[in-house]
Amino acid sequence: MDLPVMPPVQPMLAKAVTGIPDPAKHGGLSFEPKWDGFRCIVFRDGDEVELTSRNTKPLTRYFPELVAAIKEQLPERIVLDGEVFVAVGQRLEFEVLQERIHPAKSRVDMLAEKTPAGFVAFDLLALGDTSYVDRPLAERRAAMEEALAHLDGPCFLTRTTTDPAEAELWFEEFEGAGLDGVIAKPLDAPYVQNGRTMMKVKHERTADVVVAGYREHKTSTPEAPLLGSLLLGLYADGELQHIGVSASFTAARRAELIEELQPLVCPIEEHPWGRWQEFLTANPDRIPGTQSRWSAGKDLGFTPLRPERVLEVKYDHMEGRRFRHTAQFKRWRPDRDPESCGYDQLEEPVSYDLARILSGGDHHE
Incomplete structure (x- = not known):
């Protein structure tokens, strides 16, 4: 494997804030759903694929179905930050995802078929021979949208908006699909490994x-x-x-x-x-x-x-x-x-269709 950005990579982190932040106070913000899964950096160089966790440990062997999907769906040479998740019906299920970390290959293979995982990308670190880590988020997002526009699962590109009112709506509605809140990212910020440059708004x-x-x-x-x-x-x-x-x-x-x-x-x-x-x-x-x-x-x-x-x-x-x-x-x-x-x-969130969030549509039940 020979990529512009090589493992180990420590993902960029978020600090907790109360309420949807004002974009005007941060030079512009991009909002996206906060996915409830395993943080994952994907490295692909042709037929070589590596998945690493938030603490840089290997995840590759636990998700063989994702390795196959990455080879089929993603560009030949790319490094992405995102989240591995498992959905049961129309909800993310973190406990079912946890079951995938198992020492026995036979069980991993069985669960890969029974409860297959998905991957949702939300940041671009490298594409082809170019590193994007020093470029502003707005440029990283534009390049990622162009490269991943065709994704329709099990690999996805996360939704984003620059409208705080829409982000507020997502915060209220998307919890019904098992999502964890909303992330806000400064549009002019580079990708800072292990730096808390993002903001997270979670339900309390x-x-x-x-x-x-x-x-x-x-x-x-x-x-x-x-x-x-x-x-x-x-x-x-x-x-x-x-x-x-x-x-x-x-x-x-x-x-x-x-x-x-x-x-x-x-x-x-x-x-x-x-x-x-x-x-x-x-x-x-x-x-x-x-x-x-x-x-x-x-x-x-x-x-x-x-x-x-x-x-x-x-x-x-x-x-x-x-x-x-x-x-x-x-x-x-x-x-x-x-x-x-x-x-x-205990408050019960309104049911929401996860597939609509992943596809970019809007529909709740």
Whole structure:
């Protein structure tokens, strides 16, 4: 492989902002959907194709169907920044995508056929013998549109707009297809490896959840115990379901919280999740304390708490019946009854047709 831009490449990153930014304050902006998948740099030089992850690790062997599609659909010599995704029906499904990272070739091949991945390109680093990394985004986008105009899947070119009103509409509507928000990129900016020159606008919501347990921090000791994360639950059909975790506390707050919660510690046999001790492998609900290939070697044990305290958290969006990312501790809610904290409080995004987003059409259901 001999390209103007060679691996390893660290992708350009984004900083979080609140609300759709004003293009006039940034010298012009290009907006695009924020795809919920694996960040991926594609290198193609004739019959040689390499896929690398956000942290520059190889992804090529996990997506043989994409390697074939890249050879069929993309120019002979090109380097692209984009996202690998898996869609089930008309939604992106991140958990199904995660299943593709498997050591066994036979399973990778089976999943490549059963849940084939797609690739959506959103930046151009090189084309032919020319590097584009030092050129402004407007020029990179124009060259990419000309080179990839014919794509119709499984490789796609992402939609963009310079209209903040349209970006606001995308932010509200596209979540129903499993997208993660909106990205804004300065039109005059070069491609800066590992630089946070982009801006991301993500959904942020709140929910009242039940604190059902905690895990200790990796630096915790018997002499100086520290809380690592809170295990959160919501009630469904009378049973407390595990919905995610809240973490990211200061050292002082970790010490305060673990002391504050000690009166609620109870034997696992008296806890709603006590029956889950019998699980030996991870299950679809990712019950706390169970193992999977993602957590091999980690101590996933937790300290059960009587489910008597309610906490308000901030979260961005759901993945199935769980928070997709770590929820942010907001405040205690002593006024809430734990049994009243159910899934019915969670906002459901309007269904949206993923194929219309990929093809550039507009249609929601």
